[in-house]
Amino acid sequence: MIRTSIIAVLAVGLIGVGYWGYKEHEDKSSLLIHAENNYQRSFHELSYHMDMLHDNIGTSLAMNSDGKLSPQFVDIWKLTSQANGNVSELPLSLLPFQKTKKFLADIGDFTYDTAVRNLDDDPLSDGEIETLEKLYKQSGELKDELRSVQHQTLEDNLEWMDVEMALASEGDSDDTTLIDGFKTVENKADGFGEEYAGSSFGQSTDRQPAELEGEWKNKREIEQYTKKLFSLNKDTNLQITKSGEGATIPMFSVSYEDGKDVYMDITQKGAHPVNIMVNRELKDQKLSLNDGLLKAEKYLKSFDYKDMKAIQSQQFDNVGVFTFAYTKDDIRYMPDLVKIKVALDNGEVIAFNGKEYLTNHQERETKEPSLTLDEAKDIINDELHVEEDHLAVINNDVDEEVLTYELYGTKNDETYRVYINAENGDEEKVEKLSGKETNFDAEL
Amino acid sequence: MRELKLTMNLRSTSKRKTAALLMVLISIVCLSIGITSNSNNVQAFSPQVIQHGAVGEDVIELQARLKHIGFFHGKVDGVFGWSTYWALRNFQYEFGMEIDGMAGAKTKEKLAKATKYNEAETKKQMYKTPQKQQGQSQTNQNNQGQQKQQQTNQNTQNKQQPQKQQQPKETETTAVNVPQGFSQNDIKLMANAVYGEARGEPYIGKVAVAAVILNRVKSDTFPNTISGVIFEPRAFTAVADGQIWLEPDDEAERAVLDAVNGTDPTGEAIYYFNPDTATSPWIWSRQQVKKIGKHIFSI
Numbered sequence: 051m052i053r054t055s056i057i058a059v060l061a062v063g064l065i066g067v068g069y070w071g072y073k074e075h076e077d078k079s080s081l082l083i084h085a086e087n088n089y090q091r092s093f094h095e096l097s098y099h100m101d102m103l104h105d106n107i108g109t110s111l112a113m114n115s116d117g118k119l120s121p122q123f124v125d126i127w128k129l130t131s132q133a134n135g136n137v138s139e140l141p142l143s144l145l146p147f148q149k150t151k152k153f154l155a156d157i158g159d160f161t162y163d164t165a166v167r168n169l170d171d172d173p174l175s176d177g178e179i180e181t182l183e184k185l186y187k188q189s190g191e192l193k194d195e196l197r198s199v200q201h202q203t204l205e206d207n208l209e210w211m212d213v214e215m216a217l218a219s220e221g222d223s224d225d226t227t228l229i230d231g232f233k234t235v236e237n238k239a240d241g242f243g244e245e246y247a248g249s250s251f252g253q254s255t256d257r258q259p260a261e262l263e264g265e266w267k268n269k270r271e272i273e274q275y276t277k278k279l280f281s282l283n284k285d286t287n288l289q290i291t292k293s294g295e296g297a298t299i300p301m302f303s304v305s306y307e308d309g310k311d312v313y314m315d316i317t318q319k320g321a322h323p324v325n326i327m328v329n330r331e332l333k334d335q336k337l338s339l340n341d342g343l344l345k346a347e348k349y350l351k352s353f354d355y356k357d358m359k360a361i362q363s364q365q366f367d368n369v370g371v372f373t374f375a376y377t378k379d380d381i382r383y384m385p386d387l388v389k390i391k392v393a394l395d396n397g398e399v400i401a402f403n404g405k406e407y408l409t410n411h412q413e414r415e416t417k418e419p420s421l422t423l424d425e426a427k428d429i430i431n432d433e434l435h436v437e438e439d440h441l442a443v444i445n446n447d448v449d450e451e452v453l454t455y456e457l458y459g460t461k462n463d464e465t466y467r468v469y470i471n472a473e474n475g476d477e478e479k480v481e482k483l484s485g486k487e488t489n490f491d492a493e494l
Numbered sequence: 495m496r497e498l499k500l501t502m503n504l505r506s507t508s509k510r511k512t513a514a515l516l517m518v519l520i521s522i523v524c525l526s527i528g529i530t531s532n533s534n535n536v537q538a539f540s541p542q543v544i545q546h547g548a549v550g551e552d553v554i555e556l557q558a559r560l561k562h563i564g565f566f567h568g569k570v571d572g573v574f575g576w577s578t579y580w581a582l583r584n585f586q587y588e589f590g591m592e593i594d595g596m597a598g599a600k601t602k603e604k605l606a607k608a609t610k611y612n613e614a615e616t617k618k619q620m621y622k623t624p625q626k627q628q629g630q631s632q633t634n635q636n637n638q639g640q641q642k643q644q645q646t647n648q649n650t651q652n653k654q655q656p657q658k659q660q661q662p663k664e665t666e667t668t669a670v671n672v673p674q675g676f677s678q679n680d681i682k683l684m685a686n687a688v689y690g691e692a693r694g695e696p697y698i699g700k701v702a703v704a705a706v707i708l709n710r711v712k713s714d715t716f717p718n719t720i721s722g723v724i725f726e727p728r729a730f731t732a733v734a735d736g737q738i739w740l741e742p743d744d745e746a747e748r749a750v751l752d753a754v755n756g757t758d759p760t761g762e763a764i765y766y767f768n769p770d771t772a773t774s775p776w777i778w779s780r781q782q783v784k785k786i787g788k789h790i791f792s793i
Contacts, residue, residue, distance in 0.1 A: 089727075134717075135717070135722075138716065138717045138722060138726045139726075139727065140727060141727035141728045142727075142728075145776075146776050148715045151714070151715040151716075152714055152715050155714035155715065156714075214727070214728070217728065291784065291785070293761060293783055293784045294781070294782040294783050294784055294792075295781050295782065296761070296763070296780070296781030296782050296783040296792055296793040297761045297783045297784065298761060298762055299761070301761065303759070303784060303786075305696075305698070311696060311697050311698070313697075313698040313759065315759060315761075325757055325758075325759055327697070327698060327701065327752065327757065327759070329697035329698070329745075329748075338540075338542030338543065338544070338548065339542075339544075339545055339547055339548040339549075340542060340543035340544070340545045340548070340596070341542070343545065362546075362547070363545060363546055363547035363548075364547040364671045364673070365547050365548055365549045365671060366670075366671055366751060370547070371755055389755060389756050389757075391752070391755070401752060401755075401757060403755075403756050403757050405756075405758070406756075437580050437583065438583070460576075460577075460580055463567055463568055463577055465576035465577070465580070483576055483674065484672070484674065485547075485575055485576065485671060485672065485673075485674055486571075486573045486575045486669045486670065486671050486672060487669060487670060487672045487677055487678055488668065488669055488670075489571075489666070489667055489668055489669050489670045490678060490679075491670075491678075
């Protein structure tokens with residue numbers, strides 16, 4: 051009697067567990083299928099977009115009227131962006147695929163620049179048509195490669211989940227067809243860059259940072275400098291490390307602990323602090339934002355930064371963040387920025403960021419505007435009511451410094467900042483200034 | 495009436511007449527001084543200079559006053575933004591003052607004279623809950639009495655609420671400052687990622703991880719949005735294993751804010767890895783910038 055009932059109970063239990071296990075398995079596999087389908091969609095879309103890209107570049111070459119060309123270039127630009135979007139949805143991060151992405155982004159930049167240009171006045175040059183021809187050929191190669199990987203995938207029911215597993219578990223299981231296919235694509239793209247040597251295609255416009263003043267310093271000198279700067283004891287323990295070969299500016303990183311974590315990046319040449327950060331608990335606010343600004347100004351003076359003017363201030367909880375721009379002869383030099391963060395509990399400067407100033411600042415000749423302020427005001431949108439104006443030097447789209455009128459205007463209670471080139475009246479930049487948002491955290 | 499009686503009585507004796515007049519004069523002067531000093535004292539603002547970007551009680555008052563006089567058209571929210579700035583400048587212009595867009599002693603005095611500020615009414619419009627609507631000014635006795643009464647009432651109902659009231663937090667404003675181009679949600683999402691990725695790292699290591707996310711957004715070869723970068727498959731281990739959904743601490747959020755405000759301790763790095771656990775040989779081939787905490791940052 052007892053035995054049969056035990057058996058019955060166990061049997062019921064076993065069936066229950068079995069059913070539960072089956073359910074779990076089903077749930078898991080449906081999730082896996084769902085994830086796999088997402089990857090599949092991105093992958094098939096990618097190869098479709100590459101195909102379209104190739105076709106569209108081809109069509110643009112066959113076109114003769116400039117009026118049709120601009121919309122065509124806009125299409126190509128959109129396709130490169132979609133294709134790059136598809137790539138970033140695939141689990142390829144551990145696989146080098148940067149060259150292909152860069153290639154797509156470069157096509158996008160090229161076609162965008164051409165699309166927004168007035169092709170009636172400034173038609174495609176022979177060099178640009180040559181570039182397009184090359185792009186047509188190269189995008190064709192990538193397309194073919196991707197189409198063949200796609201074919202294999204459909205033929206053999208290859209799964210992206212397997213790729214993900216393979217990539218996650220050490221790098222040795224490289225035999226996956228999908229991974230191989232993408233590697234071939236990447237290798238093809240790798241060679242493309244060389245073909246454009248001498249043309250403007252794909253050249254990054256990064257400018258060389260301005261020359262830093264001063265002598266090259268060694269570790270010992272930096273140590274002494276730091277101790278003087280923060281008035282530290284001679285025996286304070288500093289960690290100092292040199293930056294590696296990838297650094298754009300050679301720097302030392304200095305850190306120490308003294309009731310608070312202090313960290314500083316300082317240039318090897320001339321010992322200019324680039325970043326200073328102090329991490330500590332912040333107490334209740336005692337100072338106003340304006341008090342903070344005065345502290346920040348004093349701090350800047352102590353660093354020998356001259357002619358700096360606060361152009362922005364913002365309070366976040368109990369810290370104030372201030373942006374200063376180099377100002378000479380009433381002209382604001384917007385590339386030469388310094389940011390300072392002040393704790394509003396005791397007025398201590400807890401962050402300093404001088405990178406933009408250091409990489410951009412140089413002696414410049416003061417330019418005179420050819421336009422008058424009123425002429426500049428006539429150029430902007432009639433609906434904007436100008437409230438404030440300055441002369442400012444900014445970096446324009448092609449990264450050249452230009453003298454502009456900086457006009458702050460309002461329209462429907464929103465504030466816009468417009469930069470009008472003071473030489474030729476071009477509208478260089480228009481921005482909507484926000485700076486605040488509804489407080490979602492408040493218990494109102 | 496009393497003064498009238500006084501003079502009537504005094505009429506009989508001409509000697510006292512002058513003395514009485516003097517007294518009346520003095521009392522009038524005293525009274526008027528009392529009135530003016532009172533009006534100067536209408537609890538107008540704290541002594542701080544209020545400037546663009548400031549947040550808090552004084553800003554609420556400033557906005558309400560500027561609104562009262564018709565210079566400010568936006569919502570009173572306690573954050574000194576652009577609209578408040580223009581309103582203040584226009585006020586300074588109309589009243590013939592130096593136009594600097596800052597509410598210093600002079601400007602505040604002019605404002606207090608020219609406008610009225612009804613704190614209770616302003617807060618009623620700002621906040622949803624009645625406790626907040628009462629405002630935090632402790633100077634009004636009547637108000638305090640009311641609060642006390644409410645407290646005792648609530649004591650019987652709910653024990654936790656009055657505690658909250660006894661130590662009023664800093665004024666909660668209905669808006670907050672955000673760095674240009676970012677929303678609070680972007681910052682929260684980044685704080686989640688930073689906390690998941692660099693929980694045990696020093697503060698600077700957290701700023702560095704946040705800076706890498708921003709460098710990727712800027713880069714051509716990565717997605718162009720913060721969410722795109724964070725959720726790129728296999729880009730961050732904390733996203734892959736779900737640690738991103740842990741609740742971030744304050745330090746992570748502060749680190750993100752520092753990075754968003756332009757601090758980049760990584761020297762424009764777009765990769766980082768932990769050399770003890772990195773599996774991909776490829777990652778070692780990138781040019782390294784520096785090591786912060788356990789992570790090596792590279793470009």
